[in-house]
Amino acid sequence: MRRKNTKTTLLGVLALAFVGQFAVSQGYLLGFWRKNYSPGGIVANNLDPSQLALSLFGFREFLAGMLWVRADSFFDQGNYDAVLPIIRLCTILDPKQIDVYATGMWHIGYNFTDEEQRSDRRYIPSALALGKEGARQNPNTYEMFFETGWMWYHKVDDDYGQAVKWFEEAAKREDILPARRNLLWSAYQKAGRPDESLNYLYDLYDRAKGRLKDDQQFGNRQQYDTIENNLDTMLVRMVQRGWVAQHSEEGKKNNWYANGAYDTKPPFDVGFSAKVTVLSDRVLRVEGTWNVLPVGTRIRIVLRDADYPQAKMAELDWDSSDSVNLDPPRNLTFMQDQLFVRNRHFNRKIDMSKDPTMYPFIAKNYLVEFYYNPRSAPPHIQDKFGFNGEGFTDKNFLRTDVRETIQFKPAKFDDHKFPIEFEQIPLKDIPQRVMYTTLSLTQEQIRRKGEWSDKTPVVKTVNYVESTDSKDKDDVIYIPNLRVSGTGDAKAPAEAPKK
Template sequence: MAFSTGQKNQLLATAAALVLAVAVLQNRIDPLRNQPALEPKSATNVALKGVGGTARLPFEYTLGALTGFRQVIAGLLWVRTDTFFHSGNYDAVLPMIRMITWLDPNWMDVYATGAWHLMYNFTDTDQRSDRRYLGPGVALLNEGIANNPGVYDMYKEKGWNAFDKLKDYEMSSEALAQGESADEKYDVTQVGHLRAHALERAGRIDESIAQWASVIDEHKKRISAKGVSPEEKGRNESGLRSSQENWRHLQIRKQVRADDTQPPIDVQFTAKVTRLKSKVLKIEGTWRCWGTAGKSFDMGTLENPGKGVLLAGPTDGARVDVRLQDAGYKMQTSDTFSFDIDQSITIMQDQISTRDGKLAEKGGLFIAAGKSANTSDRPGQNTNVYQFTDDQVKQYGLGTVPLSKGLAQLSSLGKKQAVTVAYPPAYNAPTPFYSDAETATKFAQLRSDATKLAELDKKNYRVSQATTEKPGEYSRQFDMSKDPTMYSFTKDKYELILSLNPRIFPDNIQDRFGGSGEGLTDKNYLFTDPDKKNLRMIRRVITLSKEDLVGEGEKVLVAK
């Protein structure tokens, strides 16, 4: 079909009028998209001048944004952003995310990805996160929530990042509760379960139990909902089983820990800090890290709770938190998002694993391990049979009496250890070692079992001649010399904070120390935090000067 010149001119005039109308209407619609405090004052400011002076839209993208095709342009920019990310050009990602969230403030994946990028992907040479970006990350999530208040996804993202990265369990539980209230279609497993865990980590045990009960009811409701898909039903059935188990276990542990955590253990926390060279620290020390011995925990049932911790002793698994920061620094979260940070701030945070705590009791068993000691096998772990090197055997005066020659010296614990390693109970047995009556029977059997005794002697099982405890050790080097933009050290004073937080200990260690440190004490460094429901933790704050950190040569900064 051919058009006359007049018809062509008329069509062009109509198209121009429509484009103008779209542009006018778009400018009137945008304020209704719930982003008045977040969108730049005019499209021209961002489209033509750029974001933060770092990037601006190409002309064809600018024209599209100004004429109403904002979501289309956002999609094209997202493809470009993905290319930047996978090529390692991280600095280009943030301006793109800023522009995309302006163009399409309802695209929640961009907010989530941007916050994750800020809080996890800016790292130093040793993959430690740049914690200066945590505040902007939270601000970006808050912006996403403000632009999408009726959808649970952004609340979930804030809850997870607060839980996993910030370790701010109050912020996490609050965000997740808001997500449940805002959107009745929230994901029960992702939101409801995580909120229960956050409440527990915040020390709000009764509220966590109540949350698990609420989660159980919600799973049951969705399983029986009319028209539920097989996939959705299966997910909720799996979530129901998990939530029921957590609900039962938390109630049981609440009961048995009242006794298991007493009396408190003086952990005798020590620390040594050495500057190896400029901006390189070695942090090491010891403390008494105790927990359930192997699988020696009797859970029982909700109707008939078990005995809890059957045997406790030194164990691996807890971590010492290390934070070096400008003196007096506190993270700030702005009401409006900006990825500009104060480059003069220095923050380094990491953790150090605690390992190699050991216990030997007079009349009990230990393993003479030669030059190097490892973890004992399962029966030994369950009964506090530890390996000691030859040097440690000599240092602690444990002696060299083989089991076959020291049967008469065995204590009641030693007999239980001996029969457990000689005749291990079945893996699915109610308890990981024998009762007193069973021990007596098995020990009589062992006394006449020359073959088994010879086997245990060959494995270097020995009868301890002394009672001793070797505390767990932690040690690690922190090299901040390779990342001057992250660790600028522009201030005169710094705080090195070493801490032990029972709220993040593994369950087997919490079983002895308690989820809020009820079973933990230290004559020098016990700190009770009233802002965290009287959490009892170990916290040592060491003040260091700039010269301490950037000076040349090796120097012991803290001796013990």
């Protein structure tokens, strides 16, 4: 009897404890764990069973460390394809290994090239996705924000608003190294926002001065000098390029820009023209004119499927992917290169025949895009073109609808007050003046098949003028002096007002 009672009591306690553990586990622990301790990004189908077991038992970091050592040997052998999955694995196993994210992103973005050292840009959305993931996983350190910004700034070298966004985020992290802050001022400038660039330079200047005051070491002195120098140059350029005249209150009131003599006035016509000749299967010759004498112009050329899904004008939608896909669309073609201008001409052979996997040319129709963004121009050319291309024009191919100036503003914040979503604000009053035009080619033309097997396909812009002159001569086009002498009173203030 007593035994039976005891048993009933025990069963009761057991049931209560069971309900209790259920409540504690489901009601509290699970949620808390997922929020704070979850490794995140566990993607089971990327791991073989033993790796999965090891990783899920909580030994992920250990495994990731071992794998990363292995990846190193593949790097040494140049076996880049083998490195890719390891990078992915390591980041899945240990999303806190910033080295892997940074190296992996750089690897995906830069290392896959064709025989002529052109990057396979079909990978770039994935490289950026890896950067975004790395930043999400490591929101407390500046590194992945900086690295992702760098990818926009240097590799994409366009859409500088994105570089600004990432560099701004990096600069918010307390652990950022002083020198890593510097790039942001340049990014602001390339994004068409020299006023913010100037303000940021003042901020950098104050910081450098403060550090130098605390510690007279060489590095601090050097940093201070660099920033001071940059600040001086920036002020001079803002005046010279007429930015102050155009944008300061006083300048606007007194019509300084209209009346003054500025380097950027009047806009300079670059006179673009181009001809594309298909020399043989997948080999093109691209030649044409660009009426800028000083060395330093690189015109972007893109050859891609006419209906490439993520394509925008003269670029892909680089930010299109949030998931890292190591297998780029192998049935699509996207070639991007630069045409280097010498003596106001460009003439370049583009040989894609050695890399049929990168340039499969499966689709029927192709687009050749020519694109020039004065914001990417080197400073000595920008002195004429202005920060925003206000001193730049092309009587045939000037476009202001190709790129928007976008400012990203944090819209949603995570628990640590870091933004996780951004609002895109188009700055309509800062239009991007670019040169853009396209030519069309068919698959048969590029592959020299069908009717084109014994006929040389040639496509050209309507204004292209065949010249019999030697291309080495520099008398093809009249060369105006880049420094146009001003007509009005140059009364711009010596220093731009600090906001």
